[in-house]
Amino acid sequence: MDCRITARQVLPGIFHLSDRMGMHSTLIVGEREALLFDTGYGLDDLKKAVAEITPLPYQVILSHGHHDHACGSFQFDQVLLDEREFPVCEKYAGSFRKRVWDQATAKGLDLSDWREEDFLSRGYGHMQALEQEVFHLGHLTAQVIRMPAHTPGSIGLYIPERQLLLSGNNFNPTTWLFFPEAQPMADFLSAMEKMLALPFRQVLCSHGDAPLDRARMEDFYRGITMENIAAHALPQPGLGFGARVYGFAPAEGMWFCFDGDKLPPAWREALMKNHPFPG
Numbered sequence: 024m025d026c027r028i029t030a031r032q033v034l035p036g037i038f039h040l041s042d043r044m045g046m047h048s049t050l051i052v053g054e055r056e057a058l059l060f061d062t063g064y065g066l067d068d069l070k071k072a073v074a075e076i077t078p079l080p081y082q083v084i085l086s087h088g089h090h091d092h093a094c095g096s097f098q099f100d101q102v103l104l105d106e107r108e109f110p111v112c113e114k115y116a117g118s119f120r121k122r123v124w125d126q127a128t129a130k131g132l133d134l135s136d137w138r139e140e141d142f143l144s145r146g147y148g149h150m151q152a153l154e155q156e157v158f159h160l161g162h163l164t165a166q167v168i169r170m171p172a173h174t175p176g177s178i179g180l181y182i183p184e185r186q187l188l189l190s191g192n193n194f195n196p197t198t199w200l201f202f203p204e205a206q207p208m209a210d211f212l213s214a215m216e217k218m219l220a221l222p223f224r225q226v227l228c229s230h231g232d233a234p235l236d237r238a239r240m241e242d243f244y245r246g247i248t249m250e251n252i253a254a255h256a257l258p259q260p261g262l263g264f265g266a267r268v269y270g271f272a273p274a275e276g277m278w279f280c281f282d283g284d285k286l287p288p289a290w291r292e293a294l295m296k297n298h299p300f301p302g
């Protein structure tokens with residue numbers, strides 16, 4: 024079958040792969056080996072897509088365990104992820120597969136390569152605790168950035184030779200911080216600071232097609248203040264698993280949704296006074 028994944032080289036040795044659900048994985052190809060970051064929704068043949076780009080050996084590493092990043096993990100012998108993500112991956116990449124199938128059906132995707140029960144039973148592959156902090160791929164290096172925020176074991180990667188940050192789900196044009204396992208806003212801001220302390224020039228997001236300039240992420244970070252949240256964040260009822268989710272635009276063209284109950288107390292009080300959550 025055709026792999027049905029679109030690959031685009033965004034920088035030398037850096038390939039951004041898009042599946043038919045619009046989700047991205049990133050393949051980093053050094054001179055000796057490669058590294059695949061995330062496995063997408065798992066409906067398309069990611070392994071074949073990698074084989075079409077490089078014959079080199081490679082490991083697979085997950086930014087976190089949510090279904091849109093981890094459902095394709097069954098295609099590989101093992102996936103590396105922060106140990107704190109094991110329960111997240113078991114929950115989402117294991118039992119959210121029906122939700123993925125229904126979303127794909129609703130999008131009108133051709134699923135004739137699959138029998139529904141096969142997809143639902145594929146699981147999340149063999150999880151291995153990520154202990155390595157640096158991957159030397161041969162003239163390209165991937166440094167692991169551990170940053171509990173979007174989930175407890177979320178990571179990003181920094182590729183110094185390309186001054187490129189892979190932010191996983193801790194920064195996207197639309198960033199979500201409201202799943203039950205999301206960490207407090209203070210931890211999210213620490214994660215942003217940890218990323219911005221790196222000398223990257225561009226950031227490649229899991230939910231974005233092309234690298235963004237560093238300035239876009241700086242604008243996003245600067246927009247997340249108590250004053251902005253109290254003035255502009257509005258309730259987003261129905262979005263988040265029973266959490267009181269609010270959304271606002273920290274910078275032009277960007278959107279941030281967060282759990283209002285995970286704000287620092289003074290921020291929360293200021294927000295709830297201006298925009299109480301309905302119900």
Ligand SMILES: [Zn+2]
Pocket residue numbers: 087089173192
């Ligand atoms: Zn996620």
